[in-house]
Amino acid sequence: MKSLPKSLHQKLLQREQNNALRQLALPNNLVDFSSNDYLGFAKSEAIFQQTHDLLVSRNYKVNGATGSRLLTGNHSIYTETEEFIAQFHQAEAALIFNSGYDANVGFFSSVPQRNDIILYDELSHASIRDGIQMSLAKSFKFKHNDVVDLENLLTKFQTATRNPQPATIFIITESVFSMDGDSPDLEKLVALSEKHNAYLVIDEAHAIGVFGEKGEGLVQQLNLQNNVFARIITFGKALGCHGAAVLGSEQLKTYLTNFARSFIYTTGLSPHSVATIFVAYQQLAKSQQERENLFQNIDYFKSCLPSSIFHLPSSSTIHSVVIPGNERVKIIAQQLQQNGFDVKPILSPTVPEGQERLRFCLHSYNSQKEIFTVLDLLSTFVF
Template sequence: MLKRWQKELGKRIENGTFRTLNPKAEGIDFYSNDYLGFARSKDLRELILMEISQHPECLSGSTGSRLISGNTAYLTETEKYIARQHGFSSALLFSSGYQANLALYSSLPGRHDIIIADEQIHRSVHDGSRLSFAKKIRFRHNDTGHLEQILEQKPGNCLIAVESLYSMEGDLAPLEQIAALAENYGAGLIVDEAHAFGVFGHGLVGQYGLQDKVAAVVITYGKALGMHGAAVLSTDLIRNYLINFASPLIYTTSSPDVQWVSIKAAYNFFSENRHIQQALKDNIRVFRQQGLVTPSAADSPVQAVIIPDIERLKSLQKHLADLGFLTYAVYSPSVKEGTERLRICLHSFNTEAEIIRLCEIIRESA
């Protein structure tokens, strides 16, 4: 086994895709998911500190899983608050978005059910699906025709898995068409809104009024809200099912209340500072006006520049970093081989001059 592990790592080193953990760099941020700048907001920190000062007990550990000693009144009230904010009957909080997807896809589908997943869905969905023993079928990215072909031939109960905004391509799912297909064929629909929440208000499911058309929605807080954690929005039935059958919830110690305090404070801050959302939209528009070729949506905070030549991609990222611009190069297997890219994340706090200069450097290096 040791030889196999070394061989696999050697392949990564040889093809230039070996991953390492590096300290957080200093520079102009075009790579983090902090789309609205909440993670750097002093005003939000003050709100959180004020709430903690009123509830100092939240700094202590939860002492157990939610089914034993880790389910506090503050946590329960926060879930009710989140459900109201999004127009759902219930919400169930998790320590991370990965854990939320693991819980959903490992427990909801049974051995003889089918998970129909967009080919660019997040890795957590694939990992959760594997634990369920359900059959998994991929449909071509955002291809509703291909999805319908699969639904027409389905031999059993189906769950459709999509994201509303895809984190690597930076494009939007045709949610209304997918929801209509799910309804027509009696399939359940689960939408991951990790990268859409905050950028598009409370998410695209809410904007399109699809709350009654989906089985569940995953909202995560490590992106636009600048916090950490996730909520599964759903019905009381699905919430109770997860509490009874989802191992990632049942068999893990609950997060301390300070995590939920921060999330609730961030919701309040978001509702009172919607102008920050407009600042992000303005910056996305400035970027798109620079004319770089990208497969990403015109209103997405994630803008991908495809550079399949790995050495050229690495060279460009390093050149940008040397000039103080922090971007992220994405390699296979995170994306399909031949679609390696420079992933650019835009934020409300980036300046117009920074965005224009970034695009100039990319064009000059092309």
């Protein structure tokens, strides 16, 4: 078989030399401190069985969607699930995409137009940034969670584009950031967007299932759902399945159906995948105990952290301990894994050089003994 071009081979060698080469790993039986399965839904036998029962009751004995949703793939469970999701999230409409990546790429590549302005948080997820790069709009990043820097940019671009016709400005952020686990001041962002007549878009991937009375997300916990232009939600975290949706107006749903290429030009999710989303949402509405356990574990984790370990502030499921250097953080992660705990290192260039870290993801099913033990081990390995 023909080998890689030399330029690509050199890029792989450089990754190896920097201790940053990514490799696929098989599932393990270690104590889970790395997955996004915050409520244990991915391993839920009840959701598995209820999904099967739903499909049988609807006589859906097929394996695939057979085509894009605009051709043959828009089975009736799609419609039922989107209506349920929209009602659950107090939105006019929901449009399901095949993944969070597809949703962000489809939205940001198609909604902002030429000469529009996109202002995005500098730590926005790669899928957001990839969608922005595909857009014809002009884009500028603002300092992480810095509303002062954002308002300076808003003022600058509104002044520059006041005549003859003001540009449409989009503000992009996440409600919970995937690497730091922190959150912006969403109420201030809403106030800024309204003051400057901008369109606020919030990715709620790591907030769905965690925040809100029934896991609706941080936007609804703060009762801001009517002040946000669009929310992107994903099902591969707390909901334990696969796919994503864009929440917004009926007009936005129609627009994306017509112009989001990652929606139009792909085979739809299978009936089984969509039925799993539907059942998981029904389970989410009844998962108060799981969320209570989760937040008890978050509080306990923070109380057990040694003061000498640099921990990025977070009230979410994601907690990062910064250990600079790819080689060092990989060694410590391996030591924790050898002792039975699945804790993953996050390396540069995924995070900036010097910000390499261990990323702890907490779950409703972690025990306090597990939390205490893994942090006690960490303190011995770090020093």
